[in-house]
Structure formats: C-alpha cells, structure tokens
Amino acid sequence: METLVHLYKITKVYRVGGKDFTALQSINLTIEPKSFMSFVGPSGSGKTTLLNLIGGLDTPTTGDIKFHGSSLGNMTSDERALYRRENIGFVFQSYNLLPVYNVYDNILLPLLLANGKNSNDHDRVMSIVEQVGLLNQVKKKPSELSGGQCQRVAIARALVKEPRLVLADEPTANLDKENSYQILELMLDLNKNFNAAFVFSTHDEKVTKFIRREVGLEDGYVKWDKIRNDAGEFE
C-alpha cells in the first residue's frame, strides 16, 4: 500500500525546568493516503507533539519523518513552511481563526498564501463554504459565530487548498456533544469527497466511533494501533 507519511524511530525530548522530558519514544508509524485515524491517549501522552512533528511545526530530537518519500529532517524552517503551505491543513482545538477576517477571508487565506490571487479562488471558497454549511455566514467575523461554526470555518480553511493531510488537534474538545458529532460527520464526509487523510489527536471517546484507525499513546510510546474491520470492530 502507498504510504503518505512514514515515521522512523521518532524521539522527542524537551528541556523543561533544566530537566529532559521525553515526549515521544522510538515511534515507528505509517499513515496511508485518505486515512481517517486518531492518536488517542491521556494528556501528556505525546499526541499533540506527534501531530506537530508530522505537520513540520516541530522537529524530532532523533529519527526522521518522510512525507511522500521526502525527509522533513533535511528541510530548513522556510522549506517546512512551504511543506505546510502545500500539503498540510491544520484544525485546532480553539479554532485559531484570524479575528480581523470574516469567514470568507479566513478560508481564502491559505489559497492566497499558496498561489497568490487566482480567478477560481472565489468558486473554491464558496464551494467549501457550502460543504461545511456556512453559506449564510460568509460575511461574519469569528466573534459573531458559535464554537461549532468556528470549527467548520477552521475545517474549511484546512481543506480549501486540497491538502493531502489534515491534522486536527482535539477538534471537538471545545464543542458540545451535538456539535461534536456534526463536525465529525462533516469531516468523515469531506474525507470521502477530498483526497485528504485526516489525523486527529483526541481523548474524546465520541471521536472513536467515527475513526477507522486508532493509535494509542501512553508516556510517549505507541501502546496500540488498531484498525476497524469490515464489521466495524477494532482489531
């Protein structure tokens, strides 16, 4: 099977208060295109660190990450920025929308960053806005939206440039149950419609119902890696 991301013996050590803290220990993992998977585990287990490393926001202490065969370890910070711009969509727990921009402009921003202004930008933005159900909100600022709507905007922003990988860090943590389900269903739909893999970090059990693969982390180690079978059970 084709591999989108390959992690080789990833270790991440932080220096905290003069002492070394190992966030990740010898992680070996592969992520396939169009995956819909999550890293689960308690706080401090290394989920967010793993997402940050895959997204090129951080660099491993040892080991290497390959994205479609290209090593992130050899990239400069500017090259990693380009890698994120072209390949990665981020969805954050607290949405991280730009407060001065309205919905439309927030979603447009990654396109402008990637290609500058293009004639089909408007159509692309409006298409994704329609898919996330925000057609009536395009002129609103983030401060005028609910949490669920903000997360939809964040998802639309992550997907508008059609990345190959969407990294979502606790995307349902700030949402109520109903909104969480709506967001997860939306992401599942988008995973089918777009050629993008979705990787979550979560300790929200609601997420588990939707994902097709679950990687359990504890104290920086991979404790389990389960894939849902055709019967819908993890094995």
Place this chain on the structure above:
Amino acid sequence: MILEIAWKNFYRQGVRGLLNACVTAFAMIALIFMLSLLNGFQAQATRNMVATDMAGGQYRAPNFDILTPTDWEDRTFSVPNLLHSLSASDKAEVLVQQGLLFPNRRIYPVQLRGIETRQSLLDLPLSKLKVYGSHPPDVIPVIVGTRMAKKAHLTKGTTLVLKWRDKRNVVDARNVLVADVVSFVNPRVDEGVVWIRLDHLRAMTTRPGEVSWVAVKKFVGTVDGVKFHTLDILIADLMALLEQDRRNSRILWVILMFLAGTSVLNTQILNIFKRQKEIGTLMALGMKANQVVRIFVMEGSLSAFGAVILGLVFGVPFIRWFQNIGLDVSYLSDSTIPVSERIFLDMHFWEVASSIIMVVLIMVFVAWWPVRKITRLDPTLALRGRAIT
C-alpha cells in the same frame, strides 16, 4: 496580501492605533515647527542685519573690530576711489569713533557712528539728519534709537554734552541735540549708538575722507590696504548663536521622538504578546517567519503613514494660522538679537521632507525592533501562546 492583513490589524487597533499615530504626528509637527521657526528667526535676523548694517559685505580697515572700541581711532582709512565712486544705492561710508555722553550728570560711553546721509543702501530712518548742512553747527544734531533713548533717558529735543577725541588725540566737547528718536529693527545699531552725519563726525574728529568701513551691495574687487568681509563672516556670531538654538531644539526633538517611539514600541510588544496564537496560526498555514515579521513591520509603517496624514491634517491649518499671527519676540528687544517684534516660519522643502522621512524611518524601526524575534519563534509555543512570556 501582507499589506491587506497589516491594514486590517492596524484598523482593528482602533483608538490605540489612532493615539499612536497622533503622538507621532504631533512630534513631527513639533520638529518641523521648531526647525522652521529657527529658519524664520535666522532669515529675519539676517535680513535685518543686511538691511541696517552689513549690506552685501563691508570693506573694513585691517584689524578693525567693532567689539574693541579702544582701537577704533586707529583703524580708519581714506576711502579709495573705487569705493567712493560707487552710487549711493551701492555703498554706505561709515566712520565709527568713541564718545561720551553726559545725560543727567551721568557718563554714558557711546559709539559715534557717522554715516553718509545720501546713502540709500542701508535702510535706516535717519532722514532728520539730512536737513542740516555739511558743516557741524554749534549744537550738533544726532539721532538715537528707542532702546538707547530709554537707557540714557533721552527724548527728541534733548540737548546734552558730547565729548570725543580727535585724530590728534585732543579731547573736545560740544552740545548735541537729539534731533530724533527712531525705531531700529536691529538692536545692534541702536543700543549705545549715536548716529551722526558722516561729514559732521569727520569734521569733529579731523578725519576728512576717512571711514571705518564701507558697506557695499556686493564685492566690487580687491582694494589695497582694505579687507573685504563677506556677509557670512559678518554674521558668523549670530549664526553660532542660532546653531546653539538648533542643538537645543534637536535635544527636544529627540525627547519627543523617544516618547512617540516608546508609544509605538509598547504597542508592538503588546501586539506580539497578545497575538502569539495568530502568529503561530499564520506559520501553521505556511507563512514564513519573515513574512510574519513583514506584517508587523507593515502595521508599524501604516502607523507612521497615518501619522504623516494626521500631521498634514493638523499641521497645515496650524502652520497657516501661525503664519498669520507670528511669534511675539518683543522680549528679545532688550537683547542684541537683530529681530523685530514678530517672527514667522520659514519652511524649507528638504528640511520638511527629511523630517517626515526621519520620523517614518524611526517609526518603522521601532515597529521592527520588537518583532524581529518572531523569526526565531517556535510555532508550537506560539500556537499555545507561550512563545513570548
């Protein structure tokens, strides 16, 4: 795109951004005002000195120094033909000698300044001397300025004793009549000066054809035994005085710019601190660190640009209003600074342009200074709002 983001962020700052721009604008107006006022001061002082004393330069007796009265008797020369033949509008012959006035039983040392009555080069209100003949009468007519009259308690029509020394070093004395008390725009030709007809002074001091200097409209060539002093040399002491004022105004300007710069710096630091998540998000979306820096620098630049606009909005009406009323400097009338009652701004294009450019550059610099560390920012910490603490 960067400009667009920067503009929206600048706009979002609202009153805070407006106040920053206002402080910078006022600093800019103050700087231009101070420099232009000094220019106006300098221009008027120079104009007054040229009009009443220096003209376009002076041919002087070698080593003549107006500040050394004891030498005046020895530093005279006979006017050479080259200068004597100039028209009345092109030269003014002047003889300066020491004298002692005795107003109200006091002794008052004075400078006797004899000047041709037919000259029209210098703008001096001495027409009352023209009515007298070339031979000194028994009571010699003199004219004094208002400052001199005030100090020596003289009024028009006052008669008092004048004592002087002639060329043979013989002391002589005669009554003089204050024929007029006039207002001079230049205190240097007023304070301690007694104006007298040149032919009278020459006769009194037995110095026919002699002068201390010949003021001329322009340099007319080298004259043997006489030294030409350019206007620049003659007004050098005044320029030195004004240069000191310029230095003082620069200190004031540095203080103003420091305050304006601190305000912008403070806003930028607060901005970066408050907007760490935004910085992290932009980096996560694929913006390079230097692009993020450019957004913040652009915001600072917009603030500076806003300050220029506000500077024009506030500055132009203010300067127009000021040019109508001028600055009252009558308090200087007791000094030796050659300015009249009010001075006005004298604005030089390059001075205004360079002041604006300097303010903008300083504002852009203080906008960049705190944000340069963004290039070293860890995006994961920025996303959590912990990169800068």
